Amino acid sequence: MTVHIGAKPGEIAETVLLPGDPYRARWAAETFLTDARLVNEVRGMLGYTGTWRGHPVTIHGSGMGMPSLSIYVNELIRDYGAQTLIRIGSAGGMQDRVKVRDVVLAMSACSLSTPSRGIFRELNFAPTADFGLLKAAWQAAEALGVPTHAGQIYSSDVFYDERDDLQAAMQRHGVLCVEMETAELYTLAARHGRRALSVLTISDHLLTGEALPSDQRERSFGDMVEIALTAAFA
């Protein structure tokens, strides 16, 4: 057990899916895993372990934002030996061609800062997905016929962003969408030699103003879970 995770040794699988929303963790575990059992509920951050097609899998909430994700991912890696960490998150579309409900595979993530920023100082580290997971996820998305984009995304420190100029600069440079965790996930995976990928579903759009309600953000993103599980065991 750690400060933030109540699971006993052996109760966390080597493959961990990480939604920001703990209720999405519950929904995904109940929908996709066999014999899913609750292994963590400290602070209401739900984690479940079960099997998918015979493979052990944990689905654990990360909370919102990089400081929260950093706590869980550090403990999952260092205390429980997680090897493959795949974020399954929602994101805001930043390009016309990226539509609500489309899937985005994050090849890399821009950020203004991350919890790891203090290590790098003047270096602009480039947090990058594991290529094997990225390739397998792309193939899984193609097989499912889901509209999918692969490219760079933005991991923001804020949900309510006042920097319209920054958003415009990123849009000009092809950034696909905004969310709040991937840059730190990829940085921690690089530091510890683990595999990481973010599979995102567009829940709202910065250009059109479309937005899905919270119940759909919790429960309707099955394609990205299927893509993440298929990629993990490809």
Ligand SMILES: O=P(O)(O)O[C@H]1O[C@H](CO)[C@@H](O)[C@H]1O
């Ligand atoms: O739906 P999740 O996975 O939480 O991801 C996105 O949603 C939250 C903001 O509403 C942030 O955590 C952002 O990254």
Ligand SMILES: O=c1cc[nH]c(=O)[nH]1
């Ligand atoms: O962080 C996020 C997630 C979804 N939509 C946004 O605009 N931002």
